Amino acid sequence: MDGSKSRLPKPSGIRLPQNRPKPLTENKANVLEHRAITTASRLALHRRSKSVSDLRSLMDRPRMVPKINSILGTKAAAAAAATAAVKVAQKRKVEKGSDEVKPKVMKHAKIPDWDYKSRFNQLREKHTVLNENYKKQLEKLQDVEDLETKYEEIKKQHETLEQKSVILSSKNLDLTKDNKLFKTQISERLKKNYETLKQNYDELVEQERKNTERIEKLTAVNEALESSLQDLTENHEILTMKHEKLTAEHSAMRADYEKMLVDNKSLNDDLEKEKEKCVQLSDHVSNLKKDVYSSEILRRRLHNTVQDLKGNIRVFCRVRPPISAEEEERLQCLINYIDEKSFEIRKSRESVSAISGKPNDLKAEFALDRVFDPNSTQNEVFEDLSQLVQSALDGYDICVFAYGQTGSGKTYTMQGEPGDEAGLIPRTIDLIFNSIGNLQRTGWTYDVKASFLEIYNENVRDLLNPTSGQNLEIRYNEGKGTTVTNLIIQSITSARELKTWMATAHQNRAVAATDFNEHSSRSHAVTKIYLQGYNEDTNTRYVGSINLVDLAGSESAKTSANERLTETKSINKSLSTLGSVMLALYNKEKHIPYRNSKLTYLLQSSLGGSSKTLMVVNISPFEDCYMETINSLRFAAKVKEVKMVAKRNKTNLPSVIGKT
Ligand code: ADP
Numbered sequence: 001m002d003g004s005k006s007r008l009p010k011p012s013g014i015r016l017p018q019n020r021p022k023p024l025t026e027n028k029a030n031v032l033e034h035r036a037i038t039t040a041s042r043l044a045l046h047r048r049s050k051s052v053s054d055l056r057s058l059m060d061r062p063r064m065v066p067k068i069n070s071i072l073g074t075k076a077a078a079a080a081a082a083t084a085a086v087k088v089a090q091k092r093k094v095e096k097g098s099d100e101v102k103p104k105v106m107k108h109a110k111i112p113d114w115d116y117k118s119r120f121n122q123l124r125e126k127h128t129v130l131n132e133n134y135k136k137q138l139e140k141l142q143d144v145e146d147l148e149t150k151y152e153e154i155k156k157q158h159e160t161l162e163q164k165s166v167i168l169s170s171k172n173l174d175l176t177k178d179n180k181l182f183k184t185q186i187s188e189r190l191k192k193n194y195e196t197l198k199q200n201y202d203e204l205v206e207q208e209r210k211n212t213e214r215i216e217k218l219t220a221v222n223e224a225l226e227s228s229l230q231d232l233t234e235n236h237e238i239l240t241m242k243h244e245k246l247t248a249e250h251s252a253m254r255a256d257y258e259k260m261l262v263d264n265k266s267l268n269d270d271l272e273k274e275k276e277k278c279v280q281l282s283d284h285v286s287n288l289k290k291d292v293y294s295s296e297i298l299r300r301r302l303h304n305t306v307q308d309l310k311g312n313i314r315v316f317c318r319v320r321p322p323i324s325a326e327e328e329e330r331l332q333c334l335i336n337y338i339d340e341k342s343f344e345i346r347k348s349r350e351s352v353s354a355i356s357g358k359p360n361d362l363k364a365e366f367a368l369d370r371v372f373d374p375n376s377t378q379n380e381v382f383e384d385l386s387q388l389v390q391s392a393l394d395g396y397d398i399c400v401f402a403y404g405q406t407g408s409g410k411t412y413t414m415q416g417e418p419g420d421e422a423g424l425i426p427r428t429i430d431l432i433f434n435s436i437g438n439l440q441r442t443g444w445t446y447d448v449k450a451s452f453l454e455i456y457n458e459n460v461r462d463l464l465n466p467t468s469g470q471n472l473e474i475r476y477n478e479g480k481g482t483t484v485t486n487l488i489i490q491s492i493t494s495a496r497e498l499k500t501w502m503a504t505a506h507q508n509r510a511v512a513a514t515d516f517n518e519h520s521s522r523s524h525a526v527t528k529i530y531l532q533g534y535n536e537d538t539n540t541r542y543v544g545s546i547n548l549v550d551l552a553g554s555e556s557a558k559t560s561a562n563e564r565l566t567e568t569k570s571i572n573k574s575l576s577t578l579g580s581v582m583l584a585l586y587n588k589e590k591h592i593p594y595r596n597s598k599l600t601y602l603l604q605s606s607l608g609g610s611s612k613t614l615m616v617v618n619i620s621p622f623e624d625c626y627m628e629t630i631n632s633l634r635f636a637a638k639v640k641e642v643k644m645v646a647k648r649n650k651t652n653l654p655s656v657i658g659k660t
């Protein structure tokens with residue numbers, strides 16, 4: 001029956017086998033279904049001719065009965081068909097008159113031939129059965145016809161469906177194409193969308209990161225702001241308190257101010273009165289100024305007259321005290337200070353002259369302008385010089401010499417030690433600037449300059465520029481006076497500044513150790529202070545100068561070490577020239593031998609004329625220095641004699657007692 005089943009025309013061709021594989025896609029399923037439908041349709045068409053009427057004709061042929069049965073599809077139908085076939089065969093046999101063929105179905109329990117009744121009944125039963133079968137067969141035939149009609153209808157439906165299927169198939173193909181295109185487009189669009197979204201996402205992530213950073217920063221800023229806000233709040237509170245306090249102070253001050261305004265008014269009135277008085281006083285002051293000026297002129301004139309009377313050359317002698325161990329180690333001369341101006345000096349023990357064999361009378365008496373014993377202070381020595389400093393400010397040239405053998409106290413006298421022991425130079429500086437300060441009140445302004453040089457072995461050296469190697473030459477010009485080429489002349493504004501320069505110069509000074517004193521100098525040191533005063537009120541100008549000379553040791557060649565011979569010779573030459581110049585000056589000789597030594601040539605404009613000279617002869621109190629002391633004192637006496645001769649027209653004898 002399974003094989004016949006497949007041959008049966010499918011009434012509609014719509015149903016598909018139950019166990020067919022599930023469609024992968026709907027389209028494929030459609031295609032497969034379509035194929036099945038087509039195949040079924042073909043089969044149906046192929047078998048269209050096998051209608052019910054055909055089947056009836058086939059039934060006539062017994063060989064075809066099973067086939068018909070299979071077509072009809074039921075056992076009952078098969079049985080009916082078989083019966084019908086037997087009947088037909090029997091009928092045909094009867095019709096043809098032959099009974100050799102008996103149908104098997106008609107075989108029943110054997111009824112005797114005579115039993116007609118039973119045979120009739122049997123036949124009647126058979127007839128009934130056959131009749132029923134016939135009826136059933138007819139019904140079935142009717143069913144078959146109905147089926148045929150239905151088949152036709154279904155076939156038509158099938159064709160319609162097939163057409164529809166073709167249309168659908170083509171549509172399906174179009175749709176598939178569209179679908180593919182759509183898919184591609186969608187895919188591309190999706191891809192694009194994905195990329196855009198990804199980009200957006202990345203941007204958002206970056207944005208998020210930045211935002212996080214910004215939030216962190218803002219949080220920090222916020223915290224800082226909060227803390228500063230707190231500080232500000234505190235400050236504000238403090239300021240508010242201060243403000244309140246100040247407001248209170250302000251109102252108190254306001255009250256004071258009001259009071260002061262009243263006071264001010266009365267003061268203004270007083271001021272007006274005072275102003276009037278001032279005008280009167282101012283007139284009085286100008287009158288007084290005139291008086292002061294005239295008395296100033298008078299003072300200067302008197303001062304210089306006094307100085308002139310004192311002599312243009314003043315000779316002082318200063319005896320230095322023994323220092324530290326000297327008192328015990330060295331024998332001292334006996335010095336008898338007779339008065340301020342004269343003294344006696346002698347060796348402490350008798351000595352015998354090597355030539356005559358007689359004892360030498362080693363006593364000498366000297367009278368000079370002033371004698372300073374070892375206890376004299378620097379200030380006392382300066383006292384007399386201070387008057388000459390005043391003359392320098394009044395437009396005179398002053399020359400101060402420290403003369404004496406090495407170790408006699410020249411440098412001590414000129415430079416001294418710091419403090420109370422300051423020498424003539426620092427004291428002169430202080431006095432100059434003090435006087436300038438005082439003179440400013442009477443309308444004077446002063447221009448101060450200074451130069452520092454030394455003469456060593458007849459060579460001039462700038463002590464402010466000792467290593468320059470420049471050639472320093474002394475020039476004398478009748479109008480300008482003495483100048484030194486390439487010498488630094490330093491402008492000075494204060495005593496302190498001038499002392500600083502002095503210290504520099506002192507350090508640079510050529511110092512050589514000798515047998516007498518390690519620190520004694522073998523050169524002449526000249527400190528020159530240039531003073532230029534100007535009075536605006538009277539349009540007066542004074543130009544003066546002060547030369548402060550620390551001379552080299554005056555000891556003779558005999559007492560000097562051999563290697564120092566050249567130095568000593570040139571020193572002696574310059575010192576003897578100094579004596580000769582002074583002598584010639586005050587003898588009013590035509591030729592004054594200034595040019596015989598650098599020292600006298602340098603001081604040419606400060607020696608003679610209206611210039612004033614102060615010579616301090618320093619002596620050592622020791623017996624071993626006795627001869628040098630006497631030499632120095634003789635030189636001093638000679639200078640003093642010059643003065644006496646000059647002033648007194650050589651009428652008085654020189655006050656040198658000397659050897660008798
Ligand atoms: P010079 O310059 O003539 O060679 P110094 O001025 O160097 O001699 O004096 C030699 C020493 O004697 C120095 O130590 C100095 O301090 C000392 N001296 C000189 N004169 C005095 C004095 N009047 N009082 C105290 N000490 C003095």
Ligand code: MG
Nearest residue numbers: 410411520521
């Ligand atoms: Mg000295």
